[in-house]
Amino acid sequence: MLWNNKVQDCLERGQKERVTELERKKKDINQIMSDLSIMCLEDLDKLTRTKVETLVTIHVHQRDLFGKILEDAKQYKIRDATDFDWVKNTRLYWKDDEGHVAV
Numbered sequence: 001m002l003w004n005n006k007v008q009d010c011l012e013r014g015q016k017e018r019v020t021e022l023e024r025k026k027k028d029i030n031q032i033m034s035d036l037s038i039m040c041l042e043d044l045d046k047l048t049r050t051k052v053e054t055l056v057t058i059h060v061h062q063r064d065l066f067g068k069i070l071e072d073a074k075q076y077k078i079r080d081a082t083d084f085d086w087v088k089n090t091r092l093y094w095k096d097d098e099g100h101v102a103v
Contacts, residue, residue: 003029003062007069011081022070029063 006028010021036056044052069086072078078085 003066007066007086008081011069011073011078011083011086015076015079019070019073022066022073026066026070029059029066033059033063 006025007022010018010025013021033056036052036059039052040049040056069078072085077083
């Protein structure tokens, strides 16, 4: 949900600001990937290792998808948060008023 919220926030901005924010988020995403990779090298119990490896798998997919979204935003294929190239992706949102996750 954190990744989704970051991308959604960027796409809701103006074109120039959108690309700048997406570039900034790209650095954040790469840092998270680096942190997860370092965790994989640590001595972890089986359950924790499985959780970290699952996060790495999910994050690799999100990183690749983010790269595509960034390129599409630069080429004006994604103009805002309602464009099909963004909404076609599975997205999770936290609904504060309802206290649960919505797809």
